[in-house]
Amino acid sequence: MKRFVLLLLFVLSLSFSLKAQNVIDTLAMQDFEPVPATPVWNYSDTLADTLSGYASATSCIPGTPLGINGSTAWHVAAVGGGNAITFDTIVIPSGYDSLYVSFHLAALNLLSSTGGPDNLDYVLVQYSVDSAAYVSRVRIRGAINNNCFWPYDAAGQAVVSYLPATESVFQPTNSGLQMTEGISYVQISFPGNISSLSIIITPRSSTSSDSWLIDDLVLTGAIWCSNTTDSIAPVACESYTAPSGTVFTMSGLYYDTIPNAAGCDSIIAINLTVNPMPDTSVVQAGAMLTASQTGASYQWLDCDNSFAQITGETGQSFTPASMTGSYAVEIDLSGCVDTSACYYLDQTGIDEWINSEKQVVKILDITGRETHFRPNIPLIFIYEDGTRECKIVFDER
Ligand SMILES: [Ca+2]
Ligand SMILES: [Ca+2]
Numbered sequence: 001m002k003r004f005v006l007l008l009l010f011v012l013s014l015s016f017s018l019k020a021q022n023v024i025d026t027l028a029m030q031d032f033e034p035v036p037a038t039p040v041w042n043y044s045d046t047l048a049d050t051l052s053g054y055a056s057a058t059s060c061i062p063g064t065p066l067g068i069n070g071s072t073a074w075h076v077a078a079v080g081g082g083n084a085i086t087f088d089t090i091v092i093p094s095g096y097d098s099l100y101v102s103f104h105l106a107a108l109n110l111l112s113s114t115g116g117p118d119n120l121d122y123v124l125v126q127y128s129v130d131s132a133a134y135v136s137r138v139r140i141r142g143a144i145n146n147n148c149f150w151p152y153d154a155a156g157q158a159v160v161s162y163l164p165a166t167e168s169v170f171q172p173t174n175s176g177l178q179m180t181e182g183i184s185y186v187q188i189s190f191p192g193n194i195s196s197l198s199i200i201i202t203p204r205s206s207t208s209s210d211s212w213l214i215d216d217l218v219l220t221g222a223i224w225c226s227n228t229t230d231s232i233a234p235v236a237c238e239s240y241t242a243p244s245g246t247v248f249t250m251s252g253l254y255y256d257t258i259p260n261a262a263g264c265d266s267i268i269a270i271n272l273t274v275n276p277m278p279d280t281s282v283v284q285a286g287a288m289l290t291a292s293q294t295g296a297s298y299q300w301l302d303c304d305n306s307f308a309q310i311t312g313e314t315g316q317s318f319t320p321a322s323m324t325g326s327y328a329v330e331i332d333l334s335g336c337v338d339t340s341a342c343y344y345l346d347q348t349g350i351d352e353w354i355n356s357e358k359q360v361v362k363i364l365d366i367t368g369r370e371t372h373f374r375p376n377i378p379l380i381f382i383y384e385d386g387t388r389e390c391k392i393v394f395d396e397r
Helices: 002-018 348-355
Strands: 020-030 073-076 085-091 098-108 122-129 135-141 156-161 168-170 183-191 196-204 211-225 228-232 235-237 252-259 265-275 282-285 288-291 297-302 324-333 336-339 343-346 360-364 378-383 388-392
Touching: 020 085, 073 196, 098 122, 098 196, 122 183, 135 156, 135 183, 156 168, 196 211, 282 343, 288 324
Parallel strands: 135 168, 156 183, 228 265, 235 265
Antiparallel strands: 020 211, 073 211, 085 196, 098 183, 098 211, 122 135, 122 196, 252 265, 282 288, 297 324, 324 336, 324 343, 360 378, 378 388
């Protein structure tokens, strides 16, 4: 039996490497408590007995739980004909890949420090799928050499598929405590596409010194799924929040994991480009405003007119047509857009001073190139009467 269990574990681990199991639903359960946990797997027959707490010091095994963690369990002793309990037919919701019926089992003698179930004592598990005839699938027996006992944490397991529809027998060989070969866990797996399932469990015991204890019968539905992969190449400004919520602030290749639609992992390769936000500082030189950021797209805005775009003013520098006003620039640097503060210009005083004598038609810098008015540097003013003056207008603001 040992070799069989080892082979089974290998098959299970192989399937785990191919698929991830993501949804496990409890479809029905029976914990044999006075108020059973839900969803309750009801039964139509009468339990021979129930017990809770822990075995006495004079029994075997002394102090061992009678139900899982000392809870209430179904107890059968001295029922020569077997205490067959039919658990109600469960209608299986569609969508499951696999179904499992499982329960925990202990074999004890609650009356003395030796004894326990024998070769002719058993726990038989039968199932009926889609209302077909019952199939006897698993039979746990006492030891071949009789008089054996084991607790709920013994290592042996009887884990089978529903097919072949023939009986598999699991039992220890030797008498006495069976921590390795004692079968404490029974499981039968079914395909997920069946419509209904019912089971009969029959513990049989010849004498009062041969106790079977059964607890936590559960029917579970499992949905299997596979991990998926995806890749994206987002371009972000300053920082990027990945689908999982992780924030990245530098360009690079990252991997992010979120649940996919089926509930398994979706692994996303993120080839991220993070661009900086533009420098929104503006240098004011007389009537001219210049954005400090180079190599960007610009749109100058009229702060006094709900930040309306000023038609045609898309250069790095801007000289307003009106003498007073408040202006800002919207800067687009590789898709990262930000707007400067508003800069207030008041050229009225200077302009009045310039216009106090004669109308200026052109301003040149000292190299002779036409320029805008700027305070605090020498400029050549050409008037409408053809005269010209070189002067510095001091702006003390
Ligand atoms: Ca219980
Ligand atoms: Ca016995």
